[in-house]
Amino acid sequence: MPKRKLDPLPPAAFQILLSLADADLHGYGIMRQVADQTGGRMRLGPGTLYSSIQSLLEEKFIEEVEVGEGKNPGQERRRVYRLSSAGRKLARAEAERLADLLRVARAKKLLRGDYV
Amino acid sequence: MSEWIYAWLLRLFPSVFRETYGEEALQLFRDRSRDEKGLFLGLRLWLDLLADLAVAVPRQYRYAKPALSSPCAQPDFGGTPGFHVLENDSIRPTSLVLGGVLATIALGGLAVLNGHSSTPMGEVSGPPSQRSANVGLAAFGGAGSPPPAIPDTPAGKVLRAWLDAFNSGDPTAMQAYSKTFDPAEKMPEYASPGFSRRTGGFDLLSVTSREPMLAHFHVKEKKSPTEGLGSILVNGTQTPTVAAFNMDPVPAGRVIKPGEEVTLDAAAQRRVIDGAIANLKEYYVYPDVAQQMADALLAHEKNGDDNAETDGGIFAGMLTAQMRAVSHDRHLRVTYNPFKTQERASGGPTPEEMERYREDMKRSNCSFEKVGILPHNIGYLKFNEFPDPAVCKPTVEASMKSLGNVDAIIFDLRDNGGGDPHMVAVICSYLFDRRTHLNDIYNRRENTTQEFWTSSPIPRNTLAHKPAYVLTSAGTFSGAEEFSYDLKNLKRATLVGETTAGGAHLVENRRIDEHFAIGVPFARAINPISRKDWEGTGVEPDTKVNAADALETAEKLAESKRR
Numbered sequence: 001m002p003k004r005k006l007d008p009l010p011p012a013a014f015q016i017l018l019s020l021a022d023a024d025l026h027g028y029g030i031m032r033q034v035a036d037q038t039g040g041r042m043r044l045g046p047g048t049l050y051s052s053i054q055s056l057l058e059e060k061f062i063e064e065v066e067v068g069e070g071k072n073p074g075q076e077r078r079r080v081y082r083l084s085s086a087g088r089k090l091a092r093a094e095a096e097r098l099a100d101l102l103r104v105a106r107a108k109k110l111l112r113g114d115y116v
Numbered sequence: 117m118s119e120w121i122y123a124w125l126l127r128l129f130p131s132v133f134r135e136t137y138g139e140e141a142l143q144l145f146r147d148r149s150r151d152e153k154g155l156f157l158g159l160r161l162w163l164d165l166l167a168d169l170a171v172a173v174p175r176q177y178r179y180a181k182p183a184l185s186s187p188c189a190q191p192d193f194g195g196t197p198g199f200h201v202l203e204n205d206s207i208r209p210t211s212l213v214l215g216g217v218l219a220t221i222a223l224g225g226l227a228v229l230n231g232h233s234s235t236p237m238g239e240v241s242g243p244p245s246q247r248s249a250n251v252g253l254a255a256f257g258g259a260g261s262p263p264p265a266i267p268d269t270p271a272g273k274v275l276r277a278w279l280d281a282f283n284s285g286d287p288t289a290m291q292a293y294s295k296t297f298d299p300a301e302k303m304p305e306y307a308s309p310g311f312s313r314r315t316g317g318f319d320l321l322s323v324t325s326r327e328p329m330l331a332h333f334h335v336k337e338k339k340s341p342t343e344g345l346g347s348i349l350v351n352g353t354q355t356p357t358v359a360a361f362n363m364d365p366v367p368a369g370r371v372i373k374p375g376e377e378v379t380l381d382a383a384a385q386r387r388v389i390d391g392a393i394a395n396l397k398e399y400y401v402y403p404d405v406a407q408q409m410a411d412a413l414l415a416h417e418k419n420g421d422d423n424a425e426t427d428g429g430i431f432a433g434m435l436t437a438q439m440r441a442v443s444h445d446r447h448l449r450v451t452y453n454p455f456k457t458q459e460r461a462s463g464g465p466t467p468e469e470m471e472r473y474r475e476d477m478k479r480s481n482c483s484f485e486k487v488g489i490l491p492h493n494i495g496y497l498k499f500n501e502f503p504d505p506a507v508c509k510p511t512v513e514a515s516m517k518s519l520g521n522v523d524a525i526i527f528d529l530r531d532n533g534g535g536d537p538h539m540v541a542v543i544c545s546y547l548f549d550r551r552t553h554l555n556d557i558y559n560r561r562e563n564t565t566q567e568f569w570t571s572s573p574i575p576r577n578t579l580a581h582k583p584a585y586v587l588t589s590a591g592t593f594s595g596a597e598e599f600s601y602d603l604k605n606l607k608r609a610t611l612v613g614e615t616t617a618g619g620a621h622l623v624e625n626r627r628i629d630e631h632f633a634i635g636v637p638f639a640r641a642i643n644p645i646s647r648k649d650w651e652g653t654g655v656e657p658d659t660k661v662n663a664a665d666a667l668e669t670a671e672k673l674a675e676s677k678r679r
Contacts, residue, residue: 027140028147045168046141047129051175054137057288064292079140 005055009094013052015042017061017091020083024065027053030081053081061087118149122165125220128173136286166216173219263320270356271331275323275348282307283317283338296355302437303361310531310591314500315339329356330427334366340479342366345454347429360437362429364451379426389413389422391628392435392450399638401560401621402443409439428452428631444652447594447623449635456630474507482508486528487515494674495522495579496667502535502595505542512539516546516579524583524674527599530613530663534594537622537641541568544599547608548572549580554602557622559639567644583677585670588613588655589663594620598641600655605645610673611657613666620649 006013012034019025019033030053031044044052056062065080083091122145126138145165152161266272274297281293287309294307305311316339325331329350336343346363350356380388393410400406416422416438422431432452439448465473477483483501490496497515505512519525527543537557544554548570555568573580586600586609597616603609621637628634641649661669 028144031144031148043164045164045172046126046137046144047168047172047176049144050133050137050141051172054133064288078143 006059006061009090010052012042012044012048013056013061014091014094015044016049016052016056017083017087017094020062020081021088021091024080024082026078026080056087057081059086060084061090119145125165125169128169128220130176133176136284163213163216166213166220170216170219264322266320266323267325267331269325269328269331270353271327271329271348271350272323272325274350274356274358275331275333278303278307278348279318279320282312285309285312285317298358298361300357300359302358302433306361306363308591310589314531315342318344328353329359330430332427332429335363345429347427349427349430360430360433362433362452364429364453366455380428380431381426385422385431386417388431388450388628388632389417389435391632392439392634395626395628395634395636396439399561399624399626399636401558401637401640403560405443405445409442412438412442428454432632445621445637446617446619447621447635447637449623450628451625451633451635453631453633457627457633459627473504477503477507482511483532484511484515485531487518489519489522490526490671492671492675492678493521493523494671495519495525496528497525498528498531500531501533502537502539502543502599504536505539508539509542512542516543516577520576520578522579522582523678524585525579526585526587526667526670526674527609528587528667529592529596529600530587530589530666532592532596534596534598534619537568537595537598540595540599540602541570544602545570545572545574546577546579547584547603552606553644554606555598556642556644557639558642561638565642583674584609585674586611586613587663587666587670588616588657589666590614590617590654591663592616592655597650597655601641601643601650604655604658605643610659610670611655612659612670612673613657613661614663615656615660616650616654618650618652618654620651 015034015038016030018037019030023029023033025033027046027049031049035043053062057064061084062081063084065082119142123142126134126141129138148161149158152158266276277293277297281289284290290307290309290312294301294304298304298307315337317337318335319338321334321336321343323331323333330347332345332347334343334345343366344363345366346361348358349360351359393413396406396409397403400409413435421438422434429452432450435450436448439450440446482499482503484497484499486496486498488496497519537555541554544552550572552570552572553567554570557566557568558564559566584603586603588596588600588611592600592613593616597619600609600611600616604611620641622639622641623635623637625633625635640651643649659669659673
């Protein structure tokens with residue numbers, strides 16, 4: 001059997017899926033979005049970012065979007081990534097799993113607070 | 117300066133990763149250094165980067181092993197450093213700093229020690245295994261000058277997209293290209309990772325696009341001096357798609373003059389069609405199918421389907437497609453050569469062609485790409501052709517000798533496009549301790565059958581009773597399929613991978629006129645056990661897995677059998 005890089009889903013990959021949930025982004029856009037959505041706690045470095053992107057592409061959870069030629073073709077050619085329907089499903093499943101965990105944590109009085 | 121340092125640090129990543137994402141990683145670095153100025157932010161950026169290297173580099177190497185078996189093969193399977201990390205984030209900041217610095221120093225040292233070369237053992241960069249016999253090698257190079265500008269026409273746009281995807285070596289990029297620009301699959305073999313890896317990509321030497329929908333191009337393989345001349349015809353202006361594609365190697369020593377392409381008129385087209393039909397009827401392995409193909413060619417001509425085509429390469433590609441639509445025979449091919457060829461008395465190669473073939477085989481190490489011993493004493497042999505034993509038998513003997521003490525052997529035929537059935541018998545001979553009937557080849561025109569047997573036993577050979585595995589892919593073709601099918605029917609090897617391409621015919625190139633030739637399948641295989649062949653169906657593996665996972669799977673099978 002091949003090694004599964006995305007099972008279980010690493011936090012970085014999950015964050016990338018979340019970052020693409022409402023917009024197609026290029027690498028730096030994803031990095032900034034992830035930093036935003038984690039309150040600055042997770043700043044993906046290029047290695048982690050592109051390894052994760054590579055795995056997600058291989059498993060078809062995200063796809064590359066063709067972008068129109070810029071003014072200077074070749075100079076700022078950036079790949080833009082989009083969440084695929086499989087990726088959306090995976091992100092939802094992972095979010096539900098985390099929500100379940102949260103419920104357990106609450107039930108065990110580890111956490112207090114609002115419903116998710 | 118800092119960008120230079122980071123670019124240098126990026127070299128710690130495996131080359132496969134660097135080629136695909138190196139530029140983007142660097143771009144991300146530029147973006148961040150632009151946005152995060154000042155002492156604190158700058159320091160934080162570098163700490164982030166070092167921490168990222170410490171985590172991502174080992175991770176990449178850890179997964180580099182499956183990449184070895186994937187089409188964009190990661191070469192060195194002997195000594196790839198591997199480290200285990202438990203998490204890819206949420207490590208404490210102090211550990212990050214310390215780990216980052218130490219790992220960078222350690223890995224930097226390792227990279228230097230390794231020479232960080234990408235030359236695997238036994239690998240010799242070589243020309244592609246062309247399936248047609250007329251591999252041409254040009255004796256001059258065209259590198260060094262800046263690449264020519266591709267005209268901004270629909271044909272030029274598709275050509276650029278293809279070159280970008282093909283030269284990236286990235287399977288995903290090639291898939292994306294095919295999906296967008298080649299939905300009708302007019303050129304799948306030219307956008308395959310295997311072909312990209314064998315050629316190393318193409319340098320564009322010249323391109324002309326006098327009509328918006330048609331471009332002629334002249335390229336050189338990055339890995340060898342082989343040059344190719346091609347043409348691409350597209351449909352549609354908004355998102356153009358490939359209507360026809362053709363590429364042929366340039367014969368040795370020929371100098372290309374732009375605009376040398378033959379312009380075909382209706383009479384010239386007719387002559388080529390008639391020539392193709394005459395050859396099909398006389399030699400094609402199934403007379404009834406030959407007749408059907410002849411009818412189809414004439415019907416297309418009558419419909420005026422070919423009329424618009426005045427370009428030789430596109431016309432050849434079109435006839436090929438028309439014949440294959442009837443026969444589905446992937447050995448069948450009309451080829452176009454922009455240079456005039458001489459008529460020859462006999463069908464065999466000339467001494468010059470033989471000499472060129474020898475040189476070609478020498479450069480490519482007879483297509484033997486990797487010979488080595490994997491962990492657990494498993495022999496591994498990857499070769500991409502079954503070359504002529506008269507030239508390449510010594511290479512086979514040396515390779516098999518180097519695997520004399522292994523406990524199991526894996527034959528990697530995932531990129532193997534076939535070749536000479538005599539070579540199939542030469543290699544199979546090592547797997548038997550007595551003379552064994554492998555295959556028969558039936559020649560339709562001569563109505564003769566040639567039997568192929570192993571020449572076992574081979575003196576001092578130790579492999580006759582060792583477990584054997586054959587790795588296959590959907591691209592494994594022709595002679596490589598015979599090898600797989602023979603061993604499967606004799607229950608001598610376990611086939612691991614994908615169902616093969618399905619070509620069981622032997623093909624011979626026949627001249628039509630000074631510019632056109634046709635590769636006519638004239639004989640077919642008949643297996644002495646199944647009494648059948650694999651034309652159109654392919655050979656089913658015993659263990660079906662994606663080609664990319666085949667090596668790992670076979671290694672596990674071999675390991676478990678050893679225990």
